[in-house]
Structure formats: C-alpha cells, structure tokens
Amino acid sequence: METWNHRLAKALKNSGMTKSAVAAETGVSVPTLSAWVGAGSITPASTITAENLIRVCRVLRIRPEWVLFREGPAEADADTEDFFDDFAMLQRLDVKASAGSGNLVFMETDKGRLAFRRDFLRQIGVREADAKIIYADGQSMEPKIPDGAVLLVDTSQTELRNNDIHVIRVDKEILVKRLRKEIGGGVWIVSDNPDKGRYPDILVTPEKEDHLAIIGRVFWMGARL
Structure with missing residues (x-):
C-alpha cells in the first residue's frame, strides 16, 4: 500500500534534489527528511507539522493534499502557489x-x-x-x-x-x-x-x-x- 512517505520520496527523487539541498532551502533537518522518505519509513502523517510539510512541498513544487491523501494532481499549480503566499x-x-x-x-x-x-x-x-x-x-x-x-x-x-x-x-x-x-x-x-x-x-x-x-x-x- 502506497503511503504519504512513498509519494514524498518519489517527488524528491523526481526533483533531482538531495535531502541536504531540501534541508538548506526549508530549514527542515536532514534527519527529519530521512525519517519521512527513508526506505521502509512509516512515519505517521499526524506527527509532522503543517509548516514543515508546506515548506518541503513548496520547494519540490508539489501539492500537500496529494502527498497526504493522494488527492488531485501531484504538481503544484498557480492556486497552490497562492496558498503558499496567502497563508x-x-x-x-x-x-x-x-x-x-x-x-x-x-x-x-x-x-x-x-x-x-x-x-x-x-x-x-x-x-x-x-x-x-x-x-x-x-x-x-x-x-x-x-x-x-x-x-x-x-x-x-x-x-x-x-x-x-x-x-x-x-x-x-x-x-x-x-x-x-x-x-x-x-x-x-x-x-x-x-x-x-x-x-x-x-x-x-x-x-x-x-x-x-x-x-x-x-x-x-x-x-x-
């Protein structure tokens, strides 16, 4: 069964960015990112903060609702960017x-x-x-x-x-x-x-x-x- 961890790991791989690069841009630590996307990771979504997830999604240009619930397309669009900017x-x-x-x-x-x-x-x-x-x-x-x-x-x-x-x-x-x-x-x-x-x-x-x-x-x- 695909989890939010799998979807985030896939997005990270497709972006071509390293965890260190994402950490540098978001302030989310490499150990935290590793816990989210590491092989076999089962970190519950309830343990992550909305702020950290949104920071990572913005850098990877993906939609938070796709990561968490597999709702809608993966790629961020203008509406998603508006959310990042407006809230x-x-x-x-x-x-x-x-x-x-x-x-x-x-x-x-x-x-x-x-x-x-x-x-x-x-x-x-x-x-x-x-x-x-x-x-x-x-x-x-x-x-x-x-x-x-x-x-x-x-x-x-x-x-x-x-x-x-x-x-x-x-x-x-x-x-x-x-x-x-x-x-x-x-x-x-x-x-x-x-x-x-x-x-x-x-x-x-x-x-x-x-x-x-x-x-x-x-x-x-x-x-x-």
Whole structure:
C-alpha cells in the first residue's frame, strides 16, 4: 500500500534534489527528511507539522493534499502557489489558557501550526511574528468564550487595555480573563460568566501586581457551533 512517505520520496527523487539541498532551502533537518522518505519509513502523517510539510512541498513544487491523501494532481499549480503566499502558519502553543479555575503550566512548547490568511492578520492589525494560537479551557468566560475555543493572541500587546480580554500569567497559572483598572490602583481580573459564586472577580492590589504578567491580548476566537 502506497503511503504519504512513498509519494514524498518519489517527488524528491523526481526533483533531482538531495535531502541536504531540501534541508538548506526549508530549514527542515536532514534527519527529519530521512525519517519521512527513508526506505521502509512509516512515519505517521499526524506527527509532522503543517509548516514543515508546506515548506518541503513548496520547494519540490508539489501539492500537500496529494502527498497526504493522494488527492488531485501531484504538481503544484498557480492556486497552490497562492496558498503558499496567502497563508501564514501560526504557532500553536501546548498550553491551555484557563477560562476556569486556572491551568497550571510548566512549559510552553510548539505543537504545530494553524493556517491564517495574511490579509486577515493585516486587517485586524496583528503582525504574523506576534500571533500565537492557544485554546481556552473552562467556562469562566462564557458566553463570550466557550470551553475549547481557539484563541488568536497578539503577544506584542503586553500592556493592559482596560476592559479587553487578555491572556495572563498569575504566578504559574495561565488564564484568559478580562482586565479592568481599579480607580486608585490595582487591576481586576474579571470572568464574564455571571455565576460569581463559581467565578468570582479578583482584585490584584498594587503591591501584588508583580505576580501578574500580560502575555498578550486576544484578538480573535474560533469555536464549534
């Protein structure tokens, strides 16, 4: 049975390029390419990142959907090139911004990429280099942000904007909350959920503000209907 590994190996051979040449143009390492196209390779497609696959496909001038699913012709056409040019592959971090009681975080690691149109990013005023993707976890920001929602965060926006929704770190917890300035000093960490018995708002007093860090501001949300 032909797998995506076989199709990619065939395309590499037909291109006349070496793995070293492809690695130099894409930034995908030779060992990674060898794991993809080596004899007898059975590397699952689920383990590769979209960004790396798209880089390799662009250099080899083949279509990603042909590599993965054997759909359509192998050769890239103008529409494929438009895809490469029009979409930014944004980093998805392996953290969940808690919209509940708080999600303890030990590290933030790259868990692949999601594609966003570059013109959309320009429209909302977010630079590609500053845009990150995380997932909401919990119900404290409902109905505005449901559990499991995809959040687009501008990590350059680390200053408090009154009444906007931010991703914050409080000690070792990552939260997605609305922030409001308190008259006379301090910051309110506000949950949109009206059940204040379960999700009370918290006042961070001026002397404790060094425990609060703003990671970025939420600009966009995607969620299942």
